[in-house]
Amino acid sequence: MNRFTLTKVSLAVLGLISGSASAAVTIYDDPEVASVSVDASFNTFYVSSSTDNDISGIDRDQSRVKMGFLPNYVGMNFSKEIDGVKVGGRSSFWVSINDSNTGVTSTGIDVRQFYATLDFDWGQVLIGKDFTLFNRSNIFQDEILQGYGNVNDTLGLIDGQGVSFGNIGSGYTYPMPTAQITYRSPEFAGGFKLAIGLIDPANTSTDTGASRSSEESTPRIEGELTYNTKFENGTFNAFVGFLSQTTESDIQGDVDSTGYSYGAKVNVGGFTLNASGFTGEAIGLLLGPSDNALGLQNLFYENGNEVDSSGYLLQGAYKTGANRFVLSYGNTEVETEVPWEMDGTQAAWFYSYNSAVTFVVEYDLNEISIGDASEEVKSIALGAIVNF
Template sequence: MSITFRKSGIAVALSAALVASGGANAAVEVYNQDGTSFSVDGYFNAFYVNRSDELADTRDSRIKMGFLPNTIGFNFSKDMGDLTLGGRSSFWTTINDSLDSPTATAIDVRQFYATVDGDFGQLLIGKDFGLYARNNIFLDEILMGFGSPGAAGGVSFGNIRTGYPYPTPSAQMTYRAPAMGGLNVAVGLLDPADTATGAGDENSAPRLESEVSYAMDLEGVSLTGWVNGRYQSAENGATEVDTSGVGYGVKASLAGLSLAASGFSSSGDNPVLITNAATTEDDADGFLVQGSYTFGANRLVLSYGETDAEVLDLETENTTVGFFHDVNSNFKLVAEYNMYESQVRSSGAASEEFDTVALGAIVTF
């Protein structure tokens, strides 16, 4: 991108996914003069989805968007001598509500923040994705695919709840240290989730999240490793809920072959997404293993993930085979087969079983 401040959120996600597939992603520069720049980036996609519900013995066909919603983002940067001021706002829209609300398409703002860059590093203030589980999802090989089923009429879940939780966009003040070779460190204060709800609930401190990542090249092998985490405490009278989580992963690439493994472990956290909702200090954990091979304009992906959540009384697993073809640097075709299963953890009873074929097209700029 033409902006000088560090990329974040969807810009990082798309860059990682496009680089993995051999493509490129560059925003359209609208203005760049006298140290001030403004650029726009976009992501558009649609999938034909044919899903078989094995438990209900029914089949459903839809035209839906993929795991990443359709997005348009605006990027700002201004050189102020020793400091560079920047900002990003991105607007995410669904196409899945076509007949549910024919003329009222839902739009949400997952990023709306400013940045201050200098020799000290970077300070981000505003709303952005969290640091906990950030690289787990942004380095997912099927990020630009479809993945496991989500809520009816909503987005698909990719590998959310089958290998990692969602780094819910939150109000935050995040510091990123200057890059030290391949080492990157970020620490943030985020708006706390109300996990001890009711009259008299108290959140006396913000949520603390952090991420440390390291990238290096070892005799032609590109290696990336990361650890991220979160902690907070909430009270309601005699009830106190301490929540914590740690995410981790490693990814290795050589020539066209890429192998990745990641996971998480948490206590008191919702392993799907962080929200204001009462919870307990029960545990959850999960893992995701993936392999991909790129040959020419094509990328073949095999993915398997699991989540075991005492806190939600569920066990899930998800297997995906995906094929991505770059028609050119801004146009991609996707074919994916997904098998998702969920069961009640305490009883072992099957609760969901879906097999999904998804055929999609993606345009970026």
């Protein structure tokens, strides 16, 4: 295992959108010019982690003061009506505050969103960089999204400069922000919406580098169909999604990445039940086809065949007044000859002090296994989140 490569995992997931958790502040609004707004989110956690590690053979206890699953960010939104077309755009900058442990004064600033949108009567077209569609709703509906989630030493997350992992690798893969051209339909048939995207493909073969002969002759295609409805004292939403791309290689052979995601969430009164999952071939453990950037091509293709991956996430939550309580369990398996598996269990209490400030108390149990060796990590996280 390339430890140096895997420590980059925490940096690779610096960005997750949290628009549902923050309200934009309008800083300029002129119908003749444009409307401009800013949104921002800040969080910090005190975390105590204890690891029992058979993979490295090193057990240790570690305390950190760091950000949680969502990084700190500032985003800017633009919109203007021109000749019957609503033209929009978003740019967001995501910041790591954990620069004292591994990268002194080298705070990471990452651009996770930089796109324009064109809204017509027949739908919206997005051009630029944004989160992709496969497993997008899996992660955005995660009840632990604003919490802490999984960390371990095997993936370099306890001491890493980036975020913790939430349930990435223990329930879903990360919809890695990528250049794309995506169409989103208007709502139809009483609550359905369809999104289809042409995504910049990733090389999933071992034939890499500047002189590679492998190729992606067509872009990656991803799609998602969502359904949302309201009823008395509650809401229901569901989704299905897919991913398809091929890397062609005379050296290794073609690698066909395919994936299917699904899920449903129901809110009744103060109770929420959330269930999601995915299955596929050659989509890895963490970042989907972008796992290649972490040196994990062996999780895509082995002995002439694409490797199967699957995962699921089950959650229950209860909200009363300013309090929200969450129980969560997720699992992901990658069926290589030496199989990879990760489980994540969380119990969390979110307290909304006011409309902008939320406090979090969370207990996390994470286990990652590679063959017969495993690492178990118990963490307690105490955090504060401020949203604008």
